[in-house]
Amino acid sequence: MxxxxxxxxxxxxxxxxxxxxxxxxxxxxxxxxxxxxxxxxxxxxxTRSPRFAVVGRRGAGKSTLINAIFQKEVAKVGSVVAETERASWHTFKDEKNETLMEVLDTRGFGEGSSERFALSEEDAWQEAIQDTYPDAILFLVKAKEVDSRITEDIKQLKSLQSLILEKHDYRPPIVGVVTQVDELDPIYDSDPPFTSEKNDAIHLAVSHVNKMLKKEFQDIPKVIPVCAYLAFKNGEIVYDRRYNIETLTDYLLDQLPGNTWMEWARIxxxxxxxxxxxxxxxxxxxxxxxxxxxxxxxxxxxxxxxxxxxxxxxxxxxxxxxxxxxxxxxxxxxxxxxxxxxxxxxxxxxxxxxxxxxxxxxxxxxxxxxxxxxxxxxxxxxxxxxxxxxxxxxxxxxxxxxxxxxx
Structure with a gap:
């Protein structure tokens, strides 16, 4: 600031x-x-702006979650092919063009062919955290794919955390985020607040991710289910199906250092x-x-x-x-x-x-x-x-x- x-x-x-x-x-x-x-x-x-790394497989909704937190269309959403080759820091700025928040967005775990991407995932991370590092890591898992290669993804997640620790002597906390919970059965129950049947399905997905994370990490603070869907037209929100985003942003306050609280509150x-x-x-x-x-x-x-x-x-x-x-x-x-x-x-x-x-x-x-x-x-x-x-x-x-x- x-x-x-x-x-x-x-x-x-x-x-x-x-x-x-x-x-x-x-x-x-x-x-x-x-x-x-x-x-x-x-x-x-x-005071300084908070910094996050947002990681997960393509389709887990990384860019969508960033937009939901910002409440603005600041991250490009790729719906067909991987859009992110290099890990890049997205910034949200105020009217004076001063940064309020920084988000490290990487290409999805396990995605991208050598023909498309010259950098390996670890090289991309090394490049991104050369001078700075995230205060916390958000690990995104799509609700309908919590059983899909999650063990492999968690090992990559641990590698990223270890890389930051080695480079900056800081171990960022990891927060699990189960995304797109609106797509769980029953599919017709797509708009929050959800029925008890949908909530039971959400609970099962969250419990599974939490169990898998605890196999590799002893300090996982919480796994939070969300729906981050927003539709924009001419820069304005025209449809809002967000669920539990406020719970996520409130919870993240506890994972952030005190000198980032002011900007987190404002953004x-x-x-x-x-x-x-x-x-x-x-x-x-x-x-x-x-x-x-x-x-x-x-x-x-x-x-x-x-x-x-x-x-x-x-x-x-x-x-x-x-x-x-x-x-x-x-x-x-x-x-x-x-x-x-x-x-x-x-x-x-x-x-x-x-x-x-x-x-x-x-x-x-x-x-x-x-x-x-x-x-x-x-x-x-x-x-x-x-x-x-x-x-x-x-x-x-x-x-x-x-x-x-x-x-």
Whole structure:
């Protein structure tokens, strides 16, 4: 992610906490806050696009799955002959032409004659991963062909994983994907949600792939059944028969390094993913605010906590895919009934006053109030930016969550 795409306020706040605040904190408080700062730095300051390898036999639906995840026609679908000679990185870019996701698409396992392809499969892989490597490998098996030469394919899959380990000292996780489940019997039951009879057939296919993978791999996280069929006309989706794609994209979040989460949320446009990341940000921000607020320095923490809260809201707006600018922030805080420069500051001022009135216990009270206020803003921002709920609902959530613990 380029600097111009990062919420500037968040970057500045993290630098302030890292360089100015943490060195002055007691060791016990520093140990609690530092992991949360590191988590936010990984999410936002070191962000890059996620990378996948998509492998399987021709006809398993590699390009179709890529298009389904992108929700755009970005990969050419070959229906007659193998279209992919060299392994190639497909990229999805935003309106500024910056890469959000990279997918390594290879020609199908066991396909392609020497007359068509000069490179062997292993040579093609070597060429593709010379400078970079996938964060995870998606192993695609067509639902109606789970018994077809799968042992041979899994050995090739293991070779690819081993090659990446040897070249980059990284063992990418493997996720099995059973594709085209809509073609299983009964054939007339082709549109999800499926009947129990179709679901039984899907379960059998998934169980078989899972059993075969476990013979070679001890760390297979999951096998997920999908239908990825989309029809496009003039670049627009005109028919959508996707099944379980959101389950797949949600699950892949756990297989990806934290510094890819932001772009994964933006490209998949999944509310579950966006909400999960937003809550991660909110919990870290609340923990930091609690630690800062509990320090016995009246008023000195006011700009830091305010900055943390503003930055958190800016991050959630960014996660939601909103075009980020200061107007976006003002829009939210105005909807909450607060002006960033006045009401929010007064709320923080009242926290600090408790330190004068209760010199010892006031620190704990202040820290708790800082955490609950920050968490309340997080919940409100999720409703407003991600759920796109009316401002009044977001404000009610903020008011309600002032007294609620983190959940």
């Amino acid at each position: 380029s600097n111009e795409r990062k919420p500037e306020e968040l970057q500045q706040s993290l630098e302030l906490i890292r360089n100015k605040l943490l060195p002055k904190l007691p060791a016990s408080v520093k140990q609690k806050i530092n992991p949360e700062v590191e988590k936010l730095e990984e999410l936002f300051l070191n 998949t446009q999944g509310k579950k993913i966006q909400t999960r990341i937003a809550k991660t940000v909110g919990k870290s921000a609340s923990t930091i605010a609690a630690g800062v607020g509990a320090q016995p320095i009246p008023l000195a923490d006011l700009p830091i906590i305010t900055s943390i809260q503003i930055s958190m809201v800016a991050a959630i707006a960014y996660i939601s895919g909103r075009k980020f600018n200061r107007k976006t922030l003002l829009e939210f805080f105005t909807a909450m009934g607060a002006n960033v420069g006045t009401a929010l500051a007064f709320r923080q001022l009242s926290r600090s006053v408790s330190k004068f009135v209760f010199p010892v216990a006031g620190n704990a009270i202040s820290g708790t109030l800082a955490a609950t206020a920050t968490w309340g803003l997080c919940k409100a921002a999720i409703l407003y930016f991600i759920e796109k709920r009316p401002a009044i609902e977001a404000k009610e959530a903020y008011d309600f969550n002032q007294e609620k613990p983190l959940d």
